[in-house]
Amino acid sequence: MLDEHGRRWRDRPAVLEMESGRRFDYAAFAGRVRRLAGWMESVGLKQGDRVVWLGQNAPCVLELLVAAGRLGAVLAILNWRQSEDELRFVLHDLDPQIIVWQPDSLPDSLRAEWKDRSCVWLCQDSLDSTCDYESAIAGAPEAAAVAMPSDAAQLLLYTAAFSGRPAAAILTRQALVLQAIQYAALRGWNNRTTYLSATPLFHVATLLDCLATFVVGGHNLFVRHADPAAMCAIIAAEKVSDTFILPPTMEKILELDASARNGLGSLRSMPYKPEWNALVTIDDSLWGKRPYGYGQTETMGYATFSALGDPGKGGMGRPSPLVRMAILDEEGGELPDGEVGEIGMKGWTVSPGYWRRPEINVQRYTADGWRRTNDLGRRESDGTLSFIGPKGRLIKSAAENIYPAEVERCIAQIDGVAEVAVIGTPDPVWMQSVRAIVVPKPGATIDEAAVIDHCRKAIASYKKPRSVVFADTLPRTGAAIDYAALDRLYEGGGYPAG
Amino acid sequence: MLDEHGRRWRDRPAVLEMESGRRFDYAAFAGRVRRLAGWMESVGLKQGDRVVWLGQNAPCVLELLVAAGRLGAVLAILNWRQSEDELRFVLHDLDPQIIVWQPDSLPDSLRAEWKDRSCVWLCQDSLDSTCDYESAIAGAPEAAAVAMPSDAAQLLLYTAAFSGRPAAAILTRQALVLQAIQYAALRGWNNRTTYLSATPLFHVATLLDCLATFVVGGHNLFVRHADPAAMCAIIAAEKVSDTFILPPTMEKILELDASARNGLGSLRSMPYKPEWNALVTIDDSLWGKRPYGYGQTETMGYATFSALGDPGKGGMGRPSPLVRMAILDEEGGELPDGEVGEIGMKGWTVSPGYWRRPEINVQRYTADGWRRTNDLGRRESDGTLSFIGPKGRLIKSAAENIYPAEVERCIAQIDGVAEVAVIGTPDPVWMQSVRAIVVPKPGATIDEAAVIDHCRKAIASYKKPRSVVFADTLPRTGAAIDYAALDRLYEGGGYPAG
Incomplete structure (x- = not known):
């Protein structure tokens, strides 16, 4: 993949790091990755080993991913925003052979704990050339590619907490390449695409955008942080064609001086307000028309x-x-x-x-x-x-499975309902009964019978609440509804095990 | 792939056989394929076994390919135009467990030879329900899919003769699916595509068009033979969006009565003459603009x-x-x-x-x-x-490899050259010398020195001819230049072994 890519696209621009201004075309990028893999090999990286990237957006992410893959090793892209404790857990979990990090992304205390482990550290832009990323690339021989099956692991991304701790999803070579190809097709991307990664690459959505741009021979721009004005300046200067941008950012851009939002004409965007649409090129790809998916x-x-x-x-x-x-x-x-x-x-x-x-x-x-x-x-x-x-918890009633989310979705459609949560209460006959806790909108009057009746008509009858309790608020932990507290407050319990 | 496809596209039209008028939507198509696989299983087809299709274009080809793949078996799509002798060789080579054939595609004598072999025969539209394709599908249970690796063989296509006999290229599941996805992307195909297979499906180009249409949920039409007027009628009636059509056919369509070429507006075509362009929709996909490749x-x-x-x-x-x-x-x-x-x-x-x-x-x-x-x-x-x-033969001169095709291509660029062939003549010092046999255009005068001089400037000097012979014609076997005859006529020989 890499070697051919370097030859296929040659002097077409491959990557640009906004902070340093470093740019490489595809031929140079391929050479860098071969030498990065050569350095990895020289410090003993083997098939199945783990390489860690800990830092904000940078072309390193793409270089490390392809270089590790060249040796049959796996890259883990870590969330640099996580706490020291989480990071400690993740590093122990990975047991990596190589850690590449950006200054400020790693607490000194954690670095100190790890110093005696047999793990090689490399820092982006270190003044100490013995552990500097660019020096490592400059001084290494090129490594040959190790042949690997298409279902071999190439990437680890940590996902939501299971039993309190995150776990890393294993993603294969074929997942990366094939998803990138078909996604690029839906987006209408090709080697004229210039994509700006301004949202974190440890999120799969941004990473996929970046990989898709790479696979079709487009130009990948990386920025660690860009406020709306900085983003506009980058888009104008580099003729960015695509980036991940949501309405709140669009609003902020619309609030800028007209001079600051000049030059967004290259940006393809889904339609928004007329004043936004006048600034950009409306994305008429299949994806641009319906940019949704699960x-x-x-x-x-x-x-x-x-x-x-x-x-x-x-x-x-x-x-x-x-x-x-x-x-x-x-x-x-x-x-x-x-x-x-x-x-x-x-x-x-x-x-x-x-x-x-x-x-x-x-x-x-x-x-x-x-x-x-x-x-x-x-x-x-x-x-x-x-x-x-x-999915959340399961309520079991008369041998039927009931998902609170489905009942909640149904009740939320009733006029006058501000919020709703559904729990199961112990039932001596049916194991559990469904109970809805409803927060009415200010001034709205809803009665229990109406809620139950609505559910009976909209979803399977056995899923309807047996009882409805009205409340002023729902208990939360952060943004999420606290179901354990709801159980305590409203007599929930008797959930099926497992 | 199949099950999901049936559920993904449901009542969207999947296939239409022009001769019989049989149409199936994706849900029905998926059911047919599951039952066809069920029939295959019932007659003992196992993983790695071969199924043969011998006939002209029909939805069977797609059904057999997917059904065989469902059991981990392989489909061979045979050239129904080949001679009885070639067909005999190919059938022995494949040693198939199942042969599905169209009447007229198989000589009776060959059928008789094979009747005692342990091989099950099925005929499209046979009156004998014990060996009829539709009856087999109608009476079979649905088969479950066997899990297979993505690099498992799924298709065999015979290609050019090696040492006098054709050989079957093994093509894998991933080759079929991935090529179809990326090719459909370049062509801008999606589930609105209606493709007419009017050229033989034993050729990879037409088969890929058909598979790409299938993979994106488009509508596949199959016709065994269509003259230009019949083709126009199908395009108009079914709103065909794409088909494989070359300038000679375009010319014939332009010669039809205006009434016969009404209704081609749905057809996307590369640009040709203005009068053609006025009939069709010009294909503005990436592929439509540059429909070439190796x-x-x-x-x-x-x-x-x-x-x-x-x-x-x-x-x-x-x-x-x-x-x-x-x-x-x-x-x-x-x-x-x-x-x-x-x-x-x-x-x-x-x-x-x-x-x-x-x-x-x-x-x-x-x-x-x-x-x-x-x-x-x-x-x-x-x-x-x-x-x-x-590549053809290799000429060896002074330890250098010289490909006649490269030298021929170079000489063909000279004004006044109608045809050219390059051979090697034995050379006691250099092993071989390059000799060009040139057929000048009528009235043209070319001299040996000019030919040699042109080559010296255009390609590496050691590749230039040492001698040029002028001739009125080149010996041929069919369309191909007969290099063995050239060697006899012009003292060729001394080629490297192997």
Whole structure:
């Protein structure tokens, strides 16, 4: 991949680091990566070993990913925003052979703890040439590529906490390359694309944008942090064609002086307000028209695309050609269309499991190899996916499985409901009963019977609440509803084990 | 792939057979394929077994390919135009477990020879329901999919004769699916695409068009034979968006009555004459603008695309993201840019070898795994590929390798040259000398010194002819120049062994 890429695209620009102004074309980039791999080999990196990147956005991320892959090793891109304690856990979990870091991304105390371990450290822009990233590249011979199967691991990305600790999703070479190819196709990207990574590359969405740009021979720009004015300046100077930008940032750009937002004409964007649309080029790719999909880190980003085919009933669109999808029941069996269950995924882009987590892998994969996404969805009669919500806890009533998220979604549609949470209360006959805690909007009057009646009509009758409690607020931990507190306050309990 | 496809695209039209008018949507198509696989299983088809399709274009081809793949078996799509003797050889070579055939595609004598072999026959549209394709599908249970690695064989396509006999290129699942995805992207195809297969599906180009349409959820139409008027009628009736059509057919369509060529507006076509362009929709996809590339059956079609990136010096464009390319010397080493050598390919879409041909595989693959394409090319300084010609014989002079095709290409550029062929003559000192046999255009005068001088300036001096012979014609076998006859006529010989 790399060698051919260097020869395929040659003097086309490959990467640009905004802070340093360092630019490399594809031929130079390929040479750097071969020497970086040569350095890795010289310090003993072997097939299956782990390399860590700990820092903000930089071309290093792409260089390290490809260089590690060249030797059959794996790159872990770490969240530089996490706490020292989390970072300590993650580093022990990875047991890496090489750590490449940016100044300020690693607490001194943690660095001190690790100094006696057999692990090689490299720092981006260190004054000490014995551990400086650029010096390592400059002084190394080029390494040859180790032949690896297409389902070999190439990337580790940490995802949501399981039992209190994050776990790293293993992503394969084929997941990276194939997802990049098909995603670039939907976005209409080619070697004229100039993509600015201004959001963190430890998130799969930005990383996929960057990889897709790389795979089609486009130009990847990296910036650690850019406020709206700085972003406008970069877009204008480098004729950026694509970046990850959301309405709040668009608003801030619209508030800038007209002179500061000149020169955004190269940027392709989904339509927003007329004054925004006048500044940019409206993205008329399939993706630009319907930029939605369901995915997660463990599926290398999008597993469904609303850009595939005509719009359907389900807002998340159809599964990509690289995956299969099943809506699963609690036992891992497949549910028919129209029923809500856990979204299951299988295929080229789906992670084969979590790094060193056999106990989680047993839970998150069925015997048939379906990945349990921990999200609820429904496959509509037209083949599209409706996303219901995170799976959360299961309520068991009369041998039926009830997902609070589905009932909550149903009740939230009632006029006058501000917020809602659903719990299970112990029931001597049915094991559990459904109880809804509803926060009405100010001035709204809702009664219990109306809520129950609405649910009976909208979802399966056994899922309707047996009781509705009205409250002024819902207890939260941060942004998330605190279901344990709800159970204490409203007599929840009797949940099925496991 | 199949199950998901049936659910992803549901009631979108999947296939239409023009002769019978049979149409199936994706859900029905998936059910048919599952039952076809069920029938295959019931007659004992196992992983690695071979299924043969012998007939003209029909939806069966797609159904058989996916059904065989579902059981881990392989489909061989045979050329129904080949002679009885060739067909006999191919059937023995394949040793198939199942043969599905169309009436008229198989000589009775060959059928009689095979009747005692343990091989199950199925005929499209047989009146005898015990061996009828549709009856087999109707009566079978659905088969579950066997999990197979992505580099497992799924397709066998016979290619050019080696030592007098054709050999089947093994093509893998990943070659089929990935090539289809990236090719569909370059063509701008999606589920609104309606493709008419009117050229033979045993050719990789048409088969790839058909597969790409299938993978993106488009509509595949199959016709055994269509004259220009019939083709126009199909395009108009079914709103065909794409088909394989070349200028000679365009000319014939332009000669039809205006009424017969009404309704071609849905057809996307590369630009041709103004009167043609007025009838169709000009294809503005990347592919439509530059529909060229280098490829062969063994690379599942295109391995390079001129649609990738800006136009460059080499007319064949850049290698696809799914392959690596090397220009190889005789020993399998890699030549630098600008030098002519054998085009070598490696990667996801490249065949791992020929079916049951270890002796050919040793010749056609280097120790490093490069496929030797038997074609000559040059990688230009901008990364693009120039195609020089079939490799043909090698001339050896003063330890240098000289490919006649390169010298011929050079001489053909001289004004007044109608045709040229280059041979090697024995040379006591240098092993061989280059001799050009030139056919001048009527009335043209060319002299030997001018030919030699032109070559000295245009290509490496050691490749220039030592002698030039002028002739009225070149001996041919069919369309091909008969080099053995040239050697006899013009004292060729002394070629290196092997």
